Amino acid sequence: MTQPLMPKATAVWLIDKTALTFEQIADFVGMHPLEVQAIADGEVAQGIIGYDPVLNGQLTRDEIIRCEADPNARLQIAPHALPVSKARGKGARYTPVSKRNDRPDGIAFLLRNHPKLTDQQIGKLIGTTKETIAKVRDRTHWNTANIKPRDPVILGLCSQSDLNAALYAAGERPATPAVTIGEAAEDSAA
Numbered sequence: 001m002t003q004p005l006m007p008k009a010t011a012v013w014l015i016d017k018t019a020l021t022f023e024q025i026a027d028f029v030g031m032h033p034l035e036v037q038a039i040a041d042g043e044v045a046q047g048i049i050g051y052d053p054v055l056n057g058q059l060t061r062d063e064i065i066r067c068e069a070d071p072n073a074r075l076q077i078a079p080h081a082l083p084v085s086k087a088r089g090k091g092a093r094y095t096p097v098s099k100r101n102d103r104p105d106g107i108a109f110l111l112r113n114h115p116k117l118t119d120q121q122i123g124k125l126i127g128t129t130k131e132t133i134a135k136v137r138d139r140t141h142w143n144t145a146n147i148k149p150r151d152p153v154i155l156g157l158c159s160q161s162d163l164n165a166a167l168y169a170a171g172e173r174p175a176t177p178a179v180t181i182g183e184a185a186e187d188s189a190a
Helices: 007-017 022-029 033-041 061-069 103-113 119-126 130-138 160-169 181-189
Strands: none
Touching: 007 022, 007 033, 022 033, 103 119, 103 130, 119 130, 119 160
């Protein structure tokens, strides 16, 4: 069950303003009944201002009345009070510091081997800017002398499936997947 916002303050309000049992309040706010009793006795949560769950849409007055009438009933949080899970957008991709210097190598590889990819696709795939791609293409990057085109999948900058999806979107047919090390060892042993 989901807890209400500010459980102790909600418990303070429910103790002061309702005739609910300690067990009902404890169950709703996710506390132990003895802790709720200690709040009621003034031993715990001194100075905490009560948080009205009805005013804030976490409970309805009808729900409180229903549970006051039946000590065995449990409070149910209002369905619209539950936070709506937000799907995470495809934002900027985090690249660990240890791999950031490999980005120009991956860019050079993609520019050389997959010319149909747009700068936007490369930027999204590797997690870099159009400015960096342009500098690698024009050979004006500050580290141009040390850039060696290397596969971004092997460098760990993107996955093979992401690369294949970008190649399909660009209208280029992806190369057949490379033989994994385990398969190569089995072939050489045979």
